[in-house]
Amino acid sequence: MTAAVDTAVLDRDGLGSLVDALVGDGRTVVGPTVRDGAVVLAELASADELPYGWGVELDAGRYRLVPRDDGAVFAHSAGPQSWKSYLHPARERLWSADRTPEGDVSFERHTPDTPAYAFLGVRPCDLRAIAIQDRVLTSGRYSDDGYGARRRGALLIAAECTEPGATCFCVSTGGGPAADPGYDLALTEVIDDDGHRFFVRVGSEEGARLLDQVPHRDADTVTEAVARASVDSARDRMGRALPPVDLRTLLGGSLEADRWDDVAQRCLTCGNCTLVCPTCFCTTTEEVTDLTGDHTERWQRWDSCFDLDFSFLHEGPVRPSARSRYRQWLTHKLSTWHDQFDSSGCVGCGRCIAWCPVGIDITEEVAALHAESETEA
Ligand code: SF4
Ligand code: SF4
Incomplete structure (x- = not known):
C-alpha cells in the first residue's frame, strides 16, 4: 500500500462529502438506511439517508428500531440483509433462448450486471463473510463470473462496531468488532465532548485516493484512543457466545x-x-x-x-x-x-x-x- 496517510479523522460533514465523492465518481453507493421499521441496505443518493439517531433492540425472533439521542449513524448492528444481496443477488438471469420463425433456436448468454459498487458501513463480521463468499464463489474449480466481476469492482468502507447487538457473537467465532484487512477505508464512530467524528484507517490505494477527495484532518491521539477503547469495549459486550469448544x-x-x-x-x-x-x-x-x-x-x-x-x-x-x-x-x-x-x-x-x-x-x-x-x- 502506498497510501499518503494511514489514519485520519472525518467529521460528520466529511462523511457527507465522502458519499458525494463516491456518487461523483459514478459509483453505486449502498449503505444502511431506515425503511419499513428496520435498518436495511439500499442505494444512497446522499449521506442524509443514513440512519442518524437510530439504534436497534434485538433478541431471538425480535428486531425493533429505537431512537438514540446522540445522533450516531453506525450504532446499529447487522440488519436483515447482508451484502450478498448485491454481490450474489437472489435472482440472476443466466441466458435466454428464442425460436425463430424458421424454427431455429438462438441462445444469448446474459452479461451479469456489474455496477461499480461502494459499500458503506460494512460490519467486521460482514467483511469476514465477504471473504468467505470470495473463497466459495471465486476460488474453486467453478467460479461465479457475476459475483467475481461485482466483487472486483466493489469498494468496501467498513464501520467498526461500538454497539454490539444482543444477538451478536462474532468474538466466539474467532472474529471481533474490529475490522480485519480487506477494507478500503475503515471508520470508527466517535461521539464525545469534542464532537461527532470518525476515526479513519486507510486500507488500500483506492481508499487513500477517495480520502484525498474529502475534507479530513490528521488523526489525533485522543480520537484514536477513544475509537480503540469503544471497539475494545464492544468486544466485551457481545450479546451471545458459542460454547468455547471445538x-x-x-x-x-x-x-x-x-x-x-x-x-x-x-x-x-x-x-x-x-x-x-x-x-x-x-x-x-x-x-x-x-x-x-x-x-x-x-x-x-x-x-x-x-x-x-x-x-x-x-x-x-x-x-x-x-x-x-x-x-x-x-x-x-x-x-x-x-x-x-x-x-x-x-x-x-x-x-x-x-x-x-x-x-x-x-x-x-x-x-x-x-x-x-x-x-x-
Ligand atoms: S429461520 Fe431457520 S431455524 Fe428458524 S424456523 Fe426458519 S428454517 Fe427453522
Ligand atoms: S450468526 Fe452465523 S449462521 Fe447465523 S446468519 Fe450469521 S453467519 Fe449465518
Missing part, C-alpha cells in the same frame, strides 16, 4: 443427538436463516418460458437446504424431516464447512437468531448439543 468435533459427533428432535419441534423449515445468512451461498436454476413457448430464460436463484426440493434425488428428498434439514444446516455451518473451505461458515452476525420467526437461537442449540455430549461422555 465445534467442528462437537457437531461431527452429534449426528444422533436427541436435541435435533427438540429443535425440529420448533423449526418451521422456512429457510429464513439461510436467506439472511451472509455466508449461505446455495443456488438452484430454473427455466421460465413465455406463453407462446418461443422465448425461454434460465435464472439462477438462491436456494435453501431447508427446502424439500434441495436434496431431491431419484423420486424423493434425501432429507425429508425437519430434524435432518436443521442438522444439515448447522453441521455444515460449523463443522463440514471446514473440510470444504478451511474455515467455519459462521461469522457470528446473529441474523439467523433475530430473523427466525420462532426465535431459534444457533448459540442456544449448540450449547444444548454440547451439554448433551457432556452428559453422554
Whole structure:
C-alpha cells in the first residue's frame, strides 16, 4: 500500500462529502438506511439517508428500531440483509433462448450486471463473510463470473462496531468488532465532548485516493484512543457466545443427538436463516418460458437446504424431516464447512437468531448439543 496517510479523522460533514465523492465518481453507493421499521441496505443518493439517531433492540425472533439521542449513524448492528444481496443477488438471469420463425433456436448468454459498487458501513463480521463468499464463489474449480466481476469492482468502507447487538457473537467465532484487512477505508464512530467524528484507517490505494477527495484532518491521539477503547469495549459486550469448544468435533459427533428432535419441534423449515445468512451461498436454476413457448430464460436463484426440493434425488428428498434439514444446516455451518473451505461458515452476525420467526437461537442449540455430549461422555 502506498497510501499518503494511514489514519485520519472525518467529521460528520466529511462523511457527507465522502458519499458525494463516491456518487461523483459514478459509483453505486449502498449503505444502511431506515425503511419499513428496520435498518436495511439500499442505494444512497446522499449521506442524509443514513440512519442518524437510530439504534436497534434485538433478541431471538425480535428486531425493533429505537431512537438514540446522540445522533450516531453506525450504532446499529447487522440488519436483515447482508451484502450478498448485491454481490450474489437472489435472482440472476443466466441466458435466454428464442425460436425463430424458421424454427431455429438462438441462445444469448446474459452479461451479469456489474455496477461499480461502494459499500458503506460494512460490519467486521460482514467483511469476514465477504471473504468467505470470495473463497466459495471465486476460488474453486467453478467460479461465479457475476459475483467475481461485482466483487472486483466493489469498494468496501467498513464501520467498526461500538454497539454490539444482543444477538451478536462474532468474538466466539474467532472474529471481533474490529475490522480485519480487506477494507478500503475503515471508520470508527466517535461521539464525545469534542464532537461527532470518525476515526479513519486507510486500507488500500483506492481508499487513500477517495480520502484525498474529502475534507479530513490528521488523526489525533485522543480520537484514536477513544475509537480503540469503544471497539475494545464492544468486544466485551457481545450479546451471545458459542460454547468455547471445538465445534467442528462437537457437531461431527452429534449426528444422533436427541436435541435435533427438540429443535425440529420448533423449526418451521422456512429457510429464513439461510436467506439472511451472509455466508449461505446455495443456488438452484430454473427455466421460465413465455406463453407462446418461443422465448425461454434460465435464472439462477438462491436456494435453501431447508427446502424439500434441495436434496431431491431419484423420486424423493434425501432429507425429508425437519430434524435432518436443521442438522444439515448447522453441521455444515460449523463443522463440514471446514473440510470444504478451511474455515467455519459462521461469522457470528446473529441474523439467523433475530430473523427466525420462532426465535431459534444457533448459540442456544449448540450449547444444548454440547451439554448433551457432556452428559453422554
Ligand atoms: S431455524 Fe428458524 S429461520 Fe431457520 S428454517 Fe427453522 S424456523 Fe426458519
Ligand atoms: S449462521 Fe447465523 S450468526 Fe452465523 S453467519 Fe449465518 S446468519 Fe450469521
